[in-house]
Amino acid sequence: MVASTTDTRPDLPDFTAIRGHIARLPRVNLIVRPTPLTEAPNLARALNHGKPGGPRIFIKRDDLTSLGLGGxxxxxxxxxxxRTMAENADTVIVGLDLQSNSARQTVAACNRLGLKTILVLEGSKPNVIQGNLLMDYLLGAEVHFAATRDEQRQMLDGLADQTRKARGRPHxxxxxxxxxxxxxxxxxxATLEVLEQLDAEGxxxxxxxxxxxxxxxxxxxxAQRLTGLDFRMHGVTATSEFHLPSRTAGIANETARALGLDLVITEDEIVNFTDFVGEGYxxxxxxxxxxxxxFARTxxxxxxxxxxxxxxxxxxAHVREGRFGADDVIVFVHTGGTPANFTWADxxxxxxxTTKTSSTR
Ligand SMILES: Cc1ncc(COP(=O)(O)O)c(C=O)c1O
Structure with a gap:
């Protein structure tokens, strides 16, 4: 976009080289991109006690990534x-949690690619099937349940053997x-997408x-390092399972190597808030x-x-604490997970x- 005379933002760098590095990874196409980026003015106003003048908030709608209810x-x-396709597999076998968002999206993606999916989910089959698990069945996955991680691993290997015996090609x-x-x-x-979408708005x-x-x-x-743009990434964790700064820096460095990028991310560059986990994952x-x-009501x-x-x-919490000013532009990345609302209907x-009312009719 053409910068106005009052626009003091740095020019958006050319992303061709960065995209070239990403293009080194083999890929299949599954989603329509860019996903929408929408402003949330009512939310921003509500968080600023009903007054204008707070930060602008945008939502990156990665809950709308095209297939199987998104995410x-x-x-x-x-x-x-x-990689699965390159190995010429015809059946994807995957072990995940009982109510896994990843499982649902994997089945949807495999359907799109013409692959069969076998899920081995940790937990026992619930009496009432809801949420992601319900979608797994609707999407047509073959679903198995494993009591423990060890059993899950044995089942993955056993199901791969069975698939081979039936002349299938498991992955x-x-x-x-x-x-x-x-x-x-x-x-x-996805961050490059957001930067371009915001740039189009000046x-x-x-x-x-x-x-x-x-x-x-x-x-x-x-993305922050490669573009040199001055934004901060605030991760908020849903689990206390990991030490996020070291894990995140490790993944960033592994990814940089895989993409042929000469850079090092250190753990002190990673900001994670662990105080919103509540009782636990x-x-x-x-x-x-x-x-x-x-979010729903505004x-x-x-x-x-x-x-x-x-x-x-x-x-x-951070907006209410007054951490941001009117010049701030905050992007909340909506990573999906919405089927969980049905398992937590109460x-x-x-x-x-509701049941009482309907049963008395
Ligand atoms: C809805 C949702 N948001 C966020 C995450 C975390 O994503 P990542 O593992 O890329 O940090 C997950 C992972 O399972 C998820 O299902």
Whole structure:
């Protein structure tokens, strides 16, 4: 875009070279890009006590990544499943959690590529099937349940053997070493999309907020370094399982090597907020639930109580604390996860009342 005389933003650098590095990775096409970037003025105003003058907030709609109800994993599956296709596999076998967003998106992506999917999910089959698991069945996956991680691993190998015996060509996705690099490369690219989308509005970001277990965040950090633009990446974690700064820096460096980039990211460059996890991974928090309601009721945007709601709780708390000014442009990356709302229906409505009312009719 042509800069106006009052526009003091630095020129957007040319991204051709960065895109050239990403193009080194084999890839299949799964999603329509760019995903939308929409401003959230009602949310911004609500967080600024009903007054204008607070930071501008934009939402990167990666919950709208084209297939199987969307989410961040479809971006990395473009790279991971390219490897599967190159190996000429016809069946993807993957072990994940019972209510995994990744599982749902993997089945959708495999369907698109004409691959069969076998899921081995950790947990037991629930009495009522809801959320991501329901979508796994709707998408036609063959679903198995494993009580422990060890059992899950044995089942993956056993199912691969059975597939081979039936003259199939299995690919165990857990053994595909691309997950971290593919996710970081995907979010390096997604950040370029955001920079171009904001530039078209005459804006540059000052902060990114995203639910992070380190992989996508590593990509945003790489984008920051490679473009030299002055924005900060704030990851908000949904789990206490990892030491995020070292993990994120490690993934960023592994990705830089895979892309042929000569740079080193250090752990002190990584900002992660761990204080929005609440009781633990997979357990909704009060602040997260409030943030989900706020996004829904001000902007009509549905988050989820496990990942994006907790990340939004971080953003909400920081805006309320007055950390940002009117010049700030914050990008909240919506990484998906919305099917979890159906497994947590009681957070949004008193279902016992609904049942009682309908049963008395
Ligand atoms: C909805 C959602 N947001 C964020 C994440 C974390 O993404 P990453 O592992 O790239 O940090 C996940 C991962 O499972 C997710 O399902």
């Amino acid at each position: 961040n994993k479809l971006r990395n599956l473009e790279f991971r499943l390219a 165990i996705l857990n053994d595909n070493p691309m997950f971290d690099v593919a996710s970081a490369a995907a979010y390096l690219e 804006l540059s970001p000052t902060y990114f907020y995203m639910s992070s277990s380190g992989k996508g965040q590593a990509g945003i950090i790489l 997979g357990v909704p928090s009060e602040a997260g639930v409030e943030a989900v309601k706020l 902007e009509g945007v549905i988050l989820d109580p496990i990942y994006t709601g907790k990340a939004a709780a971080g953003l909400v 957070l949004w409505v008193d279902n016992t009342m």
